[in-house]
Amino acid sequence: FTMENDSTQNNNNGHDLNVAIETDDTTDLIWYDMDALLGVDDNDASNDHDVEGGRDNSHESEASSSKAKRHKAKQILALESLFQSCSHPDDETRRALGTKIGMDPQQIKNWFQNKRSQNKLKSCWDENREIRSINTMLQDENFKLRQRILEQSCFSCHCHMSPPQQLSEKQRLLIENARLKEQYLRAQATLRELTRGTPRPLVMPSFIVASDGNGTDTTLLLQHAERAMKEFQELAAAGAPVWLPSIDGDVLNYREYTTGVFPGMLGPCPQGFVSEATREAAIVWGTAADIVGILTDPGRWSEMFPGIVAAVSARDVGFSGTLSSRDGLILLMNAELWVQSPRMPNRSVKFLRFTKMTANGQHWAVVDVSVDGVVGQEGEPRAQNTRCRLLPSGCLIENMGGDYCKVTWIVHAEYDEATVVPLFKPLLRSGQALGARRWLPVLKRQCEYKGVLKNFPAGDGRKGVMEVAKRMTASFYAAISGPVTLPGSRVREWRGAALPVRMVIWNCAGVVPGHPDSRVLSATTTVWLPSTQPCVVLDYLRNERRRGEWDVLARGAAVTELGYIITGNVHGNAVSILRPNVTDDGTNNNKILILQEACSDPSCSLVVYSPVEKNVTLALMRGGNPVTDVLLPSGFAILPDGYRKIPHASSSSSSATSTSTAPAGGNTTSAGCLLTAAYQTLWSGPPADDNLAAGAFDAIGKQLCNAIESIKAAVGAEVIIPA
Structure with a gap:
């Protein structure tokens, strides 16, 4: 767990990739006219002593001085036929072939030497041509990768990204050290699994068949x-x-x-x-x-x-x-x-x-x-x-x-x-x-x-932080979709200048794990941002320098990331601890920190955060027990809008592959997103107090609408449409 600016996450989207694949023209092989060599009757062959055993040939000087002439077609056909079956004929085979086709054994020996050299050179030339082809392909791929890096675009969604911060040598070493430590811990865990022995068979309830309670066989x-x-x-x-x-x-x-x-x-x-x-x-x-x-x-x-x-x-x-x-x-x-x-x-x-x-x-x-x-059910039709x-x-x-x-x-x-x-x-x-x-x-x-x-081993502070973050995210899901159906919940709709906000006063006891009996006010709203891709909104919400534009916990200023734990292979999936850069007394001695989990996959992106006391956070990071206080997470859920066109076959009206027409005012030329914002706070008064509720609804409703407007301006959305 990296603390106090030891390291920051960096989207190293291949920016260190600057590999130049050079072409070495000196490696080209020279192609000799071996047909001329093989067609010469008495030509000067090299002394292939390593192949033919280094034997002295008495006919060498005589063959060298002979007048060059081409072999007959029948002779070449016989030589080729023998070469296919045996590329290194012995003396007896050469004499027998020479008697048959009217050639001297030394001429046959020279022809075989030249033929072997020709095949070897041809093989090298083919291999060189293949290597050059591969080299050209790699150069093209390298060029495309460097162009993508220069364009600063995401490899998965091709969205434009802000340039990453340059890492110092110390930061690079810290990141490499963390990666090696993670590999070491993973190897230890694997070794423990291997040495643990064969797992025991699962113990299941002692039944074979049962009734479903409705008389169904x-x-x-x-x-x-x-x-x-x-x-x-x-x-x-x-x-x-x-x-x-x-x-x-x-x-x-x-x-x-x-x-x-x-x-x-x-x-x-x-x-x-x-x-x-x-x-x-x-x-x-x-x-x-x-x-x-x-x-x-x-x-x-x-x-x-x-x-x-x-x-x-x-x-x-x-x-x-x-x-x-x-x-x-x-x-x-x-x-x-x-x-x-x-x-x-x-x-x-x-x-x-x-x-x-x-x-x-x-x-x-x-x-x-x-x-x-x-x-x-009893007395009801089964369909x-x-x-x-x-x-x-x-x-x-x-x-x-x-x-x-x-x-x-x-x-x-x-x-x-x-x-x-x-x-x-x-x-x-x-x-x-x-x-x-x-x-x-x-x-x-x-x-x-x-x-x-x-x-992470038991007692590791990072394990405790991740467990608390997991519980916080589960509480966020419940706050968005769960309170309306709970008994005793009070539901109202607050309407601001443009956006309706659902206000729910509910008891979170028994709904969210670890929460005591507490009444909570949850404010949620959903808007559609046409043609604004989810990753653009997510990048803005994770921008630490601009957090003060929408988060009241940041008090209008930037935040500092004290540490983070990477939770997946997708860049940005992490649990972080943030500190606002300003406080009421003008110092940097904050008593409240922000625990945040950000995660993304093709179906949904989340930014969930909750204020946590500094002493509780530090104790947790040192391996203490997970906090038992009430976590009141707020945050954003970013869903795709589903307007991406997909090919489909014609079918009945019940088919889901057809694409709906966009509502008026929306531009569906590219994918947009559905943004749900949620904010929570403890409710101290009685749920039936209308005057107190009205004041709280106005304050929180305006706060949520201001956050939506800040997001709209930051991502350049032309319009926001309430769901």
């Missing part, structure tokens, strides 16, 4: 899960034309799907529903057994995806495999899924999760499918009209070795679009809200986070 659930597994595996293995490639991944061709071999397990799509089907693949840190362990444990699954899973309950239905592993495990799950915006209602879904192992534990399949038509249902979805996991695995994720869902705010419809249809393009990037980023956390 477990056999029906097993058959339903098996059918879903079969369809999912066929869908995962299919290529074009079932899946159509797009910029971000694969989308399902519904015409091929509905007219193909897929059975349509849940029947026709209900009236007013739309379909969303996306597929994504990536290499993820962790073994297949690790990923399966997370997906089959509801608690760990919810913890792994805090920005997607709001709540989950599950119970075991049965096994179709053995009890010694998760192979064949079937869970009946109820889940609440959310998107980071107060304008998006939570999505409820009830489904079976079926886990199956193939290829001796190297391949796993985890499949989800809704139980519509299979499970029903219920839910607002969302999952067709066979899930992931295929393949071990790749070296603690990595390949994950292929598919989400195929049908949902009632009438419940969706118009501004969010393109995002949902693109699969970046609750589709494969959301689940898999989050899994990859969270696995990287856990990998970093795992490398």
Whole structure:
């Protein structure tokens, strides 16, 4: 953990790459006219003593003085034929051939020497030509890389970036030292895993079959899960034309799907529903057994995806495999899924999760499918009209070795679009809200986070800081999407000059882990920034020199990064401790520091921060216990707007591959973003005090609107549209 300006993060986007690949023209081989040499009857051949054993030849001087003449075509044909079978004939073979074609044995020896030299030179010349071709290709690639560096553009999204700060030699050495230490700790962890021995088999509850509580025969659930597994595996293995490639991944061709071999397990799509089907693949840190362990444990699954899973309950239905592993495990799950915006209602879904192992534990399949038509309540028809249902979805996991695995994720869902705010419809249809393009990037980023956390030993201050930051981010998700549905919450909408802000007074006890019984005022709002890419907004929010433009904790000034922990492979994914540069008394002796986590993946970017007392922070960094005080995180969630065009085949009105028309006032010539801002503070008064609430609502509402206006001006957005 780097402290007090020892090192700063630097986007070393290849700026040290200044490799010039030179062309050495002196390496060109000289091409001799060997045909003339081979066609001379008595020509001067070199004494190939190393090849022919260094024997003295009595005919050498006589052959040298002979008049040059070309061999006959029959002679050359015979010589070529022998050379193909034997390139070093002995004396007896040369005499026999000479008698046959009318040539002296010494002439035959010279011809073979010249032929071997010709082949050797030709091979060198071909190799040199190939090397020159490769050199030209590398020069072109080097030129393009240097041009990209000079343009200061991001290699992933091609956005313009500010030039990085030059690092001193001391800073370079500190960064290199941190990298080597990380490798050393990773190697130690791997060694401990290898010496720990064979893991014990998983102990599962002692059951084989069970009732679902609604009188549903477990056999029906097993058959339903098996059918879903079969369809999912066929869908995962299919290529074009079932899946159509797009910029971000694969989308399902519904015409091929509905007219193909897929059975349509849940029947026709209900009236007013739309379909969303996306597929994504990536290499993820962790073994297949690790990923399966997370997906089959509801608690760990919810913890792994805090920005997607709001709540989950599950119970075991049965096994179709053995009890010694998760192979064949079937869970009946109820889940609440959310998107980071107060304008998006939570999505409820009830489904079976079926886990199956193939290829001796190297391949796993985890499949989800809704139980519509299979499970029903007492006195109700089993085919219920839910607002969302999952067709066979899930992931295929393949071990790749070296603690990595390949994950292929598919989400195929049908949902009632009438419940969706118009501004969010393109995002949902693109699969970046609750589709494969959301689940898999989050899994990859969270696995990287856990990998970093795992490398820190117990008692390490960095481990404690990361655990607190993890809890802070979970609290931020709950503040954006959770309070409205809680009993006892008071919800109001405050309208400023242009933006509506949702105000909620709620009790965070039992909702966020580690929070005591406290009432909190949460203010949230969502706006659309057309044609403003998410990475532009994220770079501005992470700019320490301009933080005072929008953060009241910075008191209008810049902040200093006291230290940071890199949490992933994406530049900027880090947990930081910041210090405002000014205080009330004009000194730099701040009693309040800022704990911040910034993270980004293709589906979402976050900047979450919370004030923390300085003495608590220092104790935590020295290896103390994680803080138990209330963390009141504020911050920003930046989502893509979903208006990027994707190729699709014509289909029914329920197809999700069609692209919606942009609302009036928006320019969709390039991708924009949906920005959600949230601010929280403790509520000390009674929730029913209207006068106190009105004053607090005005203060916080104006503060949030000012932050949005500062972001709009900084990123050069022409217009902001309230969601």
